[in-house]
Amino acid sequence: MTRVVISGTGLYQPPHVITNAELVEAFNAYAALQNEKNATAIAAGEITAMTPSSVEFIEKASGIRQRYVLDKAGVLDPTRMYPRFAERPDNQISLMAEIAADAARKALAAAGKTGADVDAVYCAAANMQRAYPAMAVEIQQAIGAGGYGFDMNVACSSATFAIEQAVNAVKSGSAKCALVVNPEITSAHLEWRDRDCHFIFGDVCTAVVIEATDTATSSDQWEVLGTKLATQFSNAIRNNFGFMNRSEDADPNARDKTFRQEGRKVFKEVVPMAAAHIENHLKTLNFEPTQVRRYWLHQANLGMNQLVLKKLVGREVGDDIAPLILDTYANTASAGSIVSFHEHHGDMVAGDLGVICSFGAGYSIGSVIARKL
Ligand code: CO8
Numbered sequence: 001m002t003r004v005v006i007s008g009t010g011l012y013q014p015p016h017v018i019t020n021a022e023l024v025e026a027f028n029a030y031a032a033l034q035n036e037k038n039a040t041a042i043a044a045g046e047i048t049a050m051t052p053s054s055v056e057f058i059e060k061a062s063g064i065r066q067r068y069v070l071d072k073a074g075v076l077d078p079t080r081m082y083p084r085f086a087e088r089p090d091n092q093i094s095l096m097a098e099i100a101a102d103a104a105r106k107a108l109a110a111a112g113k114t115g116a117d118v119d120a121v122y123c124a125a126a127n128m129q130r131a132y133p134a135m136a137v138e139i140q141q142a143i144g145a146g147g148y149g150f151d152m153n154v155a156c157s158s159a160t161f162a163i164e165q166a167v168n169a170v171k172s173g174s175a176k177c178a179l180v181v182n183p184e185i186t187s188a189h190l191e192w193r194d195r196d197c198h199f200i201f202g203d204v205c206t207a208v209v210i211e212a213t214d215t216a217t218s219s220d221q222w223e224v225l226g227t228k229l230a231t232q233f234s235n236a237i238r239n240n241f242g243f244m245n246r247s248e249d250a251d252p253n254a255r256d257k258t259f260r261q262e263g264r265k266v267f268k269e270v271v272p273m274a275a276a277h278i279e280n281h282l283k284t285l286n287f288e289p290t291q292v293r294r295y296w297l298h299q300a301n302l303g304m305n306q307l308v309l310k311k312l313v314g315r316e317v318g319d320d321i322a323p324l325i326l327d328t329y330a331n332t333a334s335a336g337s338i339v340s341f342h343e344h345h346g347d348m349v350a351g352d353l354g355v356i357c358s359f360g361a362g363y364s365i366g367s368v369i370a371r372k373l
């Protein structure tokens with residue numbers, strides 16, 4: 001049986017930071033403008049006045065302190081409240097492919113490979129920039145890869161679901177060296193005008209190189225011992241944006257065409273599901289949760305991760321067991337657990353066991369159990 005490793009990871013970090021203070025200032029300015037505009041209707045009781053956001057709430061409820069974004073000015077403009085991206089001509093690489101190619105080149109350098117070694121590209125993300133041609137094929141061309149590429153979307157679990165496809169492709173021999181990229185431009189689909197969620201997301205892109213042990217030359221290899229995917233339908237995290245909107249005569253700016261969720265419900269339902277998923281996955285490989293040196297969990301909420309870990313190992317654990325990147329990057333959809341892995345595995349030694357686990361819309365949960373070689 002072919003043994004498969006993660007032999008390199010790469011990260012594209014957007015150029016702009018938005019702190020919670022900047023975010024709240026812009027939101028509150030927007031809310032004041034709306035209240036001024038709607039003063040008569042508010043006074044008549046026809047609509048409810050918007051309430052301000054607060055830095056204290058955001059930090060207490062989520063653990064998020066700042067986020068990276070590709071465009072800051074548009075998001076913080078109280079008369080706009082979403083990023084401003086220039087439409088690109090067909091002969092220019094798409095923004096998603098551009099940041100993915102950057103992360104991919106870094107991951108390939110870490111793995112000691114070039115684009116020419118890659119024969120499978122999975123562009124896995126919570127949102128896709130266009131319908132076709134697939135961003136993965138554009139990325140394939142940008143890095144000079146061969147083989148095939150396709151896009152896939154499993155919301156916040158896109159990365160782990162793609163890793164399973166990549167691992168299976170290498171195991172079956174349909175690919176020799178697979179690249180998983182997760183360009184998450186969440187700022188374009190976040191509703192920055194809704195105080196319940198305006199603080200949640202940030203932009204980033206991660207890349208992971210997956211190949212067989214017999215081709216890997218990297219000094220940093222993680223053998224994938226197993227992957228496990230699960231989905232269970234839920235409406236608690238939803239976005240109705242899609243290609244049918246025009247034919248449905250739907251308002252493209254309606255609230256349901258951007259990200260929305262019932263945060264508390266998600267929190268309550270997903271914590272036990274994620275803990276049970278990881279425990280069962282470890283059991284199939286005869287491991288106990290306490291044998292895991294590090295958990296790189298989905299980065300949606302600090303309290304959520306602490307609870308998942310408490311259920312798993314029976315005690316409070318700190319950053320050494322479950323490193324947090326949410327405070328700096330916010331929720332970066334499918335890239336979060338990979339950013340955590342990328343930034344927090346350098347100190348680990350041969351034989352150490354780790355679990356990458358994502359959870360999100362769908363619901364969807366994906367886990368990857370890996371051991372440092
Ligand atoms: N400032 C001040 N007060 C606020 C704010 C704010 N910004 N927002 C809400 N409040 C108020 C509320 O109105 C409420 O007031 P009241 O009690 O009077 O009704 C009170 O604060 C408490 O509100 P909540 O119950 O909503 O607050 P929570 O403590 O539940 O915290 C969280 C909200 C942080 C959202 C929390 O519920 C959470 O993190 N839940 C888990 C979410 C999660 O894991 N989601 C899955 C990940 S998402 C995913 O999979 C994405 C896929 C697609 C990506 C697309 C990219 C855009």
